[in-house]
Amino acid sequence: MKKFFSIFLVAVLALLTAAPLPAQEKTLKRKVAIGRFTNETQYGKGLFYDKENDPMRKQALDILSAKLAQSGKFILLEREDLDVLVSEAGEDMNKIGADYIILGSITQYGRKNEGHEQVFSSTKTQTVEAGVSIRLVEAATGLIIYSDEAKGYAETTSKQTLGIGGSSGFDATLSDKAISAALSQLVENIINKCMDKPWRSYILAEDAGSYIISGGEAQGLSVGDKFNVYKKGRKVKNPQTGMEIELPGALVGIVTVQTIVGDTPVTEVSFCSYSGHDLDLDHLDNYYILDD
Numbered sequence: 001m002k003k004f005f006s007i008f009l010v011a012v013l014a015l016l017t018a019a020p021l022p023a024q025e026k027t028l029k030r031k032v033a034i035g036r037f038t039n040e041t042q043y044g045k046g047l048f049y050d051k052e053n054d055p056m057r058k059q060a061l062d063i064l065s066a067k068l069a070q071s072g073k074f075i076l077l078e079r080e081d082l083d084v085l086v087s088e089a090g091e092d093m094n095k096i097g098a099d100y101i102i103l104g105s106i107t108q109y110g111r112k113n114e115g116h117e118q119v120f121s122s123t124k125t126q127t128v129e130a131g132v133s134i135r136l137v138e139a140a141t142g143l144i145i146y147s148d149e150a151k152g153y154a155e156t157t158s159k160q161t162l163g164i165g166g167s168s169g170f171d172a173t174l175s176d177k178a179i180s181a182a183l184s185q186l187v188e189n190i191i192n193k194c195m196d197k198p199w200r201s202y203i204l205a206e207d208a209g210s211y212i213i214s215g216g217e218a219q220g221l222s223v224g225d226k227f228n229v230y231k232k233g234r235k236v237k238n239p240q241t242g243m244e245i246e247l248p249g250a251l252v253g254i255v256t257v258q259t260i261v262g263d264t265p266v267t268e269v270s271f272c273s274y275s276g277h278d279l280d281l282d283h284l285d286n287y288y289i290l291d292d
Helices: 002-018 055-070 082-089 173-196 281-286
Strands: 030-039 074-077 100-117 121-138 143-161 203-207 210-214 226-231 235-237 244-246 250-261 269-276 287-290
Touching: 030 055, 030 173, 055 074, 055 100, 055 173, 100 173, 121 173, 143 173, 203 281, 203 287, 210 250, 281 287
Parallel strands: 030 074, 030 100
Antiparallel strands: 100 121, 121 143, 203 210, 210 269, 226 250, 226 287, 235 244, 250 269
């Protein structure tokens, strides 16, 4: 019996050792731009208020950028003219160069101090409440695919006993913590909405039989990767909303990455071979590439 068990154990170990490890799923990073993050509250807006240098606006922008970067699933585009581009782009968000655009605002901000006096001691509690609104726009369609609002809270308590202890003024870090708490409730949904849709790219040009597509190593592309090429579907107008809707595209071929060039996530492109139906080289903007 012992001999049989030993043989069985050796056989199981051999099978486990020989079994190939499951392939790790490739994550293709999405390009995200954050624009129009505004402060809609009246807090801190004095006579010489400068909208572009609003400290709370910058706080929220930095916190959201840090949270998205920590996920490892995004390339964040930093452009000084992003707000202008968003306002000028209208429905054609593709000219911004991002897959998604995040539009946000601080909609609520309040702070209060509460104190309790006792015979030999006193306590002081500082509380900050912040409300943040987020809209996620898909650049390819210009449609809002996610919109939500959340509130965050932060507080700190100081105590004095017989005149000894903390008696500090307002804790400025509470603003960061309240805004961060509000954004934390929204970031996971933002990530899920962006990653639910297939990674998309475009054919930029044809060069001596090679097809140049946007994207490179920074987004997770590798030599040998294959992607489907689709021809855009025709657009129809919805009489109920007045909006144009692009019908699903038709699969026409496959591109295979041969070479990747470029120094930054914005300038990286991939040279690809192509197999499938002939493409209209004069209208390459009629095609798109999906990782599906």
